[in-house]
Amino acid sequence: MHKLIDFSQIVQLAWEEYDSSRKIKSIEDISAKVSTNHVYMIRFEDEGVIIAKLSYFGKFDHFKSDHTIINALANNLPKPFENFLAKSLTKYGELFTYRYTDSILDAWVVFYNPIQIDLRPERKQTKDHITVLGKELAKFHKACRTVKNTLPLEYKQTGNDVNLLLEILETENGQFEHRGHVDDIRRQCDLFYENCDKIGIAHLESIPVFVDWNIGNFSVTKDYTFFSRWDYDWFRMSTRVMDFYFFSRVCSSIGDRTVFSYLLDPLMEERFALFLKSYHSIYPLTRQEVLLIKEAYRFFILNYVIKDGRYFFHEVYAGRLQQEAHELYFPQLDAAFNEDKLLKTLDL
Numbered sequence: 001m002h003k004l005i006d007f008s009q010i011v012q013l014a015w016e017e018y019d020s021s022r023k024i025k026s027i028e029d030i031s032a033k034v035s036t037n038h039v040y041m042i043r044f045e046d047e048g049v050i051i052a053k054l055s056y057f058g059k060f061d062h063f064k065s066d067h068t069i070i071n072a073l074a075n076n077l078p079k080p081f082e083n084f085l086a087k088s089l090t091k092y093g094e095l096f097t098y099r100y101t102d103s104i105l106d107a108w109v110v111f112y113n114p115i116q117i118d119l120r121p122e123r124k125q126t127k128d129h130i131t132v133l134g135k136e137l138a139k140f141h142k143a144c145r146t147v148k149n150t151l152p153l154e155y156k157q158t159g160n161d162v163n164l165l166l167e168i169l170e171t172e173n174g175q176f177e178h179r180g181h182v183d184d185i186r187r188q189c190d191l192f193y194e195n196c197d198k199i200g201i202a203h204l205e206s207i208p209v210f211v212d213w214n215i216g217n218f219s220v221t222k223d224y225t226f227f228s229r230w231d232y233d234w235f236r237m238s239t240r241v242m243d244f245y246f247f248s249r250v251c252s253s254i255g256d257r258t259v260f261s262y263l264l265d266p267l268m269e270e271r272f273a274l275f276l277k278s279y280h281s282i283y284p285l286t287r288q289e290v291l292l293i294k295e296a297y298r299f300f301i302l303n304y305v306i307k308d309g310r311y312f313f314h315e316v317y318a319g320r321l322q323q324e325a326h327e328l329y330f331p332q333l334d335a336a337f338n339e340d341k342l343l344k345t346l347d348l
Contacts, residue, residue, distance in 0.1 A: 005105060007038050011052045014098035014109035015042065018091060022046060037233055041114075049114055050089070055233075056107040057311040060099055063108050066235050068095045069151050073208050076147040081140060086115040086230050118227040121215040124255030130271055132224040134278025137247060140226060141240045142283050144207045151208070151237075158238060158299055162189050165307040178306070181326050185306060188330055192298050199291050206237045211300070213246035233312070234304065241289050241296045248272040261324055262305060264297060264332045273345040280346050287348045294337045301329050 008027040015024060023045045030051075031039045038054040055063055067088055074085035089096050089111040098109040122129065166189055168174035169182050178185055210217075211234035218229040236242070248266035251274070266272055279285070305325050309318040 007054050007107070008040065010098075010100045010107055011040050011042065011054060011109060013100065014052065014111075015050075017098055018089065018096055018111065022048070027052075042111075051086070051112040051114055052109055053112065054107055054109050056105060057308070060097075060106065060108050063110075064095070064097050065152065066232065067097065067110050069208065069237065070232050070235055071095050072151050073144065073147065076150050077143050078146060081143045081226070083116075084140070084226060084229055086112040086228075088112055112230075115228045115230055117219040118221050119219055121218070121220055121224075121250065122255075123215070124253075125251050125271075127271075127274060129224050130251045130275050131278045133247065133251065134275040134280075135282050136220075136224070136226045137243065138279040138282035141207060141243070144209075145205070148205075148207050148237075158236075158303075159193075161303045161307065162192060162299070165189060165302060168307065177310070184326060184330065185302070188298060188302055191334075192295055192302065195295050195298075196292070199288050199295065201239065201288075201292060201295075204239050204288060204292070207240055208235070209238050209240060209242040210235050211242050211246065211304075213243060213250060215250055239289065239292060239296070241292045242300075244272075244276070244293055245297050245300055247275055251275045262301065262321065262329060264329065264336055267293065267297065268336065268338060268341065273342065276342060277345055285346060285348070287343065290342050290346065290348060291339055293342065294333065294339060297337075298330075298333060301325050301333075305329070 008029070011027055012024060015022075025043045025045045028041045028043070029038065030041050031037065037057075040052040040054070042050045042052055044050075070085065071088040071090070074087045077084060096111060100107045100109070121133075125133065166186065169178060169185060175182055210229065210232060212231065217231040219227045221227050245267065248269070248271075251271045252266040252269055253271060254266075276285070304312060305321050309322050312318075313321065
């Protein structure tokens, strides 16, 4: 669909509704090219610059809710994170979102002020880097917890996502897309619910989490402290454990790769144990939360690979990742995840 639509024209319309007095000089597509979201750099005749994000996946209400929460978070975070997140543009005191609809498309646009970027993390981290990153994420999570009660209350829960996946499997389209795997997906959903109930997820605190912490989404200082964070496609209010899988990938012995998979392996590396120990020294984890790391990974695969993979990733990635989920990710999870190793690392 995206090849047939001039998304930059929608961005132009969005800006005209926001502030038609500032004339656009150029609109440049700066998207990462691996997902279905589109990001544009708008340059104005007055030499100013604004970033636009366009999305057409999911529900507009969820898009608006997520970005409203993120913008409140960006404005309310205490030092040293007061400028860590990109701030969205508001109009008449409220977050500005633009909705475009026609016979084939329902798309939404939000604008950001450009965020400063210091240094990109190394493709492969040293042990010193890992130690600093563990402490930085802990400090950031503590800051998010500090302001969580000042944020808008409307947000979706992990249970909503899993329920929606089960509903999709009842439809003709869902059964066609996941043919041959429907029963296994249902079993994985059941395991997620059963294990989360046993762990007691209902009693764990929800804070803002960004889930996707690959090294292309944040910058650090020369000392490796957090400097800035962007790309909010997978934002949600959930347990802080949701952020751990991607940090295990950032810290892994393989390092950042152009061709990516979502294997369990990084969670079992000594490097992640080092990260977790460093995190725990600043913002201690409970036994429940460590046990939940396994289910957070299962949820990640169910939601972002199985349910939404063909929307989040371009077709060339989505099909391969979904196939790997059935052949590798789910079988490995119950066979190779060792919670005792992580519990022992933290003396829990």
